[in-house]
Amino acid sequence: MHEAVPSRRSRGLISWVRRGGLSTLVFFLPVLLSFGLFSWWPILRSLPLSVQRTNFLTTDWVGLDNFTRVLADPLLLTATLNTLWFALLALVFGFPVPVILAVFIAELRRTRGLASALVYLPVIFPPVVAVLLWKAFFDPSPTGVLNTILGWAGLGPLSWLNDGDLAMISIVLQATWASFGTATIIYLATLMGVQTELYDAAETDGAIALRRFWHVTLPQMRGVLLVMMLLQLIGTFQVFTEPYIMTNGGPEDRTVTILMLIYRYAFVSGDYGRATALSLLLAIALSGLSWIYLWATKRWSTS
């Protein structure tokens, strides 16, 4: 018998197929295609896109021109300050409330389930519906929903979204309402896992409830609190839907955010290169934020 001896490589291939290499690859195809086309490729493509100018017919390499034009836009500073202001307000309004609420709910026994369900109800609202409903609440006329409530206390009426100083605060109120349920449920899950022996020890030492919260509960929640703060910051730096629907950046650009600027560059002006350049800058800033944050928390937790 003189069968042709297969070359080393094809023998390797045959044994690879025999050992199930091909059927394994079939299982990997969906994940490779999906992420390859819609995640990895777009991320990599952002890099050349940021130094190109394209109108679909021709593509020119323009060096750092896109970045220069982004930095030269007077709206960039406005949008950055607005976004930072939004992030700060969201932190002040939205960070303490879920912690306190979760601690209170954890002390309830039979009604804990009902309270968790109620807390989560605003999260169930699709963001667009919640934003549009609150936009109706912010009706600036004296018979608007929020103005009527203020009227009961003898206050107002306020112009809410039409008032330059108040517009961003109004948007943050809505955003906080929409998101405090998620944080509360996550903290509640963490609280249920707190080591109870430490409470017993603290109690034996005569620590009152507030001291037990401060010295036992909070330290054990520190990890999740820090992660949630980071996630909230990263989320608020990419805020778009709320200001887009409620004010579209007005009044007088007081609620233009960075992502809204990216949206305008790309999908209003068709300037994809400039939009990508700003996206990259934002992404770098966010990654930098994460690194500083992780570095700081590592130092803090070991010291």
Add this chain to the structure above:
Amino acid sequence: MTADAERSILSRLDRRRPGVRIALVAVRALVFAALAVLCVGPLFWLFKAATSTTTETLSDPFTLWPSGIHWNTFAEVWTKVDFARYFVNTLWLMTGSLFFGLLVATTGGYGLAVLKPRYAKAVFAALLATLFIPGVISLVSLYLTVMDMPLVHVNLLGTLWAVWLPASANAVNVLLMQRFFAAIPADLFEAARIDGAGPFRVFVSLVLPMSRPILGVVSLLTLVGAYKEFLWPLLVLPNPQDQPISVALPRLETAVDFAQFMGALFISVIIPVVLFLVFQRQFLRAAGNSGALKG
């Protein structure tokens, strides 16, 4: 189980003290009053506004139904505002997202957790990396990719494929599946292999039937995500006839009567609320777990 097995900041002993008892009753009343006003209040007001006339709500937002409940608003929304079309669009969008999302997550999770070829580590690392890269970086380039698909040069804009396929690239879902599959005892796979079952057989008749809980969680996350999405479908479905509810609603705000608009908002929110009330436990567990995953 001892009495202290399930304690919180307060112990059993504390709870017997009269002062603590009164404080707890006060806390409970306070929490529920706040939750009623903040969480149930807006939903109730939305229902009231939808079933009152426009002038009633605009002139006096807190009087309950001065001229009776106008149920007909919902029928008007369904027929005149063309809401039925947006609803069907939304259903299609969710169905496709669920199908492709589960396809990618289950096969990928199986490959990573069970088949484990040599390149699995690299794929896993590349999946993890997408979690750490802010999504904003690829918004524009993803749009350009969908507009002119690499290699095949097909334009997906204006079709539901442009929503379905990008949504399937969800690393959290793949990793949730991978984690669940990895916890299935290896003996089971060994036994199936000795019985002569190939990898496809093992996947369909062993792994998938054992994974109902995680399939439920991932389906729920995918469906809720697809229903909530706004910016991406707004970008890739420019034709109003193709748009889902979330994209159509902001346009309706100025186009229809206020009461009808409130009716449209109410229908849009009551669907997920009913689903939530039915699957409450799963929703809350998924939300709590997402904290554990992040933490």
